[in-house]
Amino acid sequence: MKASNYIKLEFPSLSVNEGFARAAAAGFAAQLDPTLDELGDIKTAVSEAVTNCIVHAYPETIGKITMRLKILDGEKLEICIRDWGRGIENVEQAMQPMFTTGGSDRSGMGFTIMESFMDKLKIKSSEGKGTSVTMSHIIKKRRSIR
Amino acid sequence: MTVTSRYSDSRLTVCLAGELDHHCAREAMHEISEAADSFLPREIVLDLRKLSFMDSSGIAVIIKTHRSISLRGGKLYVECPQAQPMKVLRAAGIGSIVEIISKREVTT
Numbered sequence: 001m002k003a004s005n006y007i008k009l010e011f012p013s014l015s016v017n018e019g020f021a022r023a024a025a026a027g028f029a030a031q032l033d034p035t036l037d038e039l040g041d042i043k044t045a046v047s048e049a050v051t052n053c054i055v056h057a058y059p060e061t062i063g064k065i066t067m068r069l070k071i072l073d074g075e076k077l078e079i080c081i082r083d084w085g086r087g088i089e090n091v092e093q094a095m096q097p098m099f100t101t102g103g104s105d106r107s108g109m110g111f112t113i114m115e116s117f118m119d120k121l122k123i124k125s126s127e128g129k130g131t132s133v134t135m136s137h138i139i140k141k142r143r144s145i146r
Numbered sequence: 147m148t149v150t151s152r153y154s155d156s157r158l159t160v161c162l163a164g165e166l167d168h169h170c171a172r173e174a175m176h177e178i179s180e181a182a183d184s185f186l187p188r189e190i191v192l193d194l195r196k197l198s199f200m201d202s203s204g205i206a207v208i209i210k211t212h213r214s215i216s217l218r219g220g221k222l223y224v225e226c227p228q229a230q231p232m233k234v235l236r237a238a239g240i241g242s243i244v245e246i247i248s249k250r251e252v253t254t
């Protein structure tokens with residue numbers, strides 16, 4: 001599938017960039033004319049994935065995060081968020097609701113939320129090398145009511 | 147994000163406004179615990195009507211607040227979440243732990 005439009009962003013794992021990443025994703029998605037609800041889904045999923053890079057991938061350092069967004073077939077928004085950090089030992093276990101290695105500051109619901117807010121979610125990770133989270137959301141064309 | 151709180155009749159109401167994410171969760175938690183420790187309320191109400199965005203970091207704030215007030219025999223309520231925070235609360239199943247009240251129930 002060829003992307004009709006795309007962006008790529010790179011930023012350091014500073015928590016102040018969580019809000020920036022959400023706003024950037026929402027800004028790019030706006031061209032698909034999403035509903036407020038769909039924009040909320042996208043912002044939430046981006047926030048979860050970027051926060052995971054900041055909190056888990058680079059717990060003691062500041063590392064590189066990239067976020068790529070693509071529009072496929074004129075209606076599908078694909079988001080890929082990647083880090084080069086610690087990696088996940090067992091992805092299946094990490095995706096279980098309430099599983100966390102983050103202690104009481106975390107609830108272990110990030111992947112569960114990404115899964116329920118997006119249409120597709122795919123995680124690739126290797127220990128010591130990093131993690132990529134690719135997710136997509138179909139934004140259905142709305143008939144304009146005039 | 148901004149946190150404001152008021153206390154009356156053994157109820158502490160904490161109003162969270164703006165966006166609650168990992169970046170500001172620690173500060174929000176600190177403000178809530180500080181108010182709770184100084185007033186020792188029987189009820190805490192987290193007023194979310196001005197909260198436009200929340201993610202799982204907010205879920206952890208709610209669960210922690212719930213735990214600490216439960217230990218004192220008190221109760222936590224989450225009041226009037228907007229659509230996006232409500233969806234996150236639902237996805238995380240918070241409704242089975244903390245009572246979520248909407249505006250109508252509050253004013254009657």
Ligand SMILES: Nc1ncnc2c1ncn2[C@@H]1O[C@H](COP(=O)(O)OP(=O)(O)OP(=O)(O)O)[C@@H](O)[C@H]1O
Pocket residue numbers: 048052053056057058083085086087088094095099100101102105106107108109110111112131202203205206
């Ligand atoms: N980018 C990442 N790098 C390394 N480990 C990760 C990454 N993303 C997730 N993990 C691991 O997967 C676990 C589950 O992630 P998930 O987002 O579901 O929950 P959480 O981040 O622990 O809590 P919450 O998202 O509710 O704050 C994390 O605790 C962590 O161990």
Ligand SMILES: [Mg+2]
Pocket residue numbers: 048051052109110111202
């Ligand atoms: Mg997470």
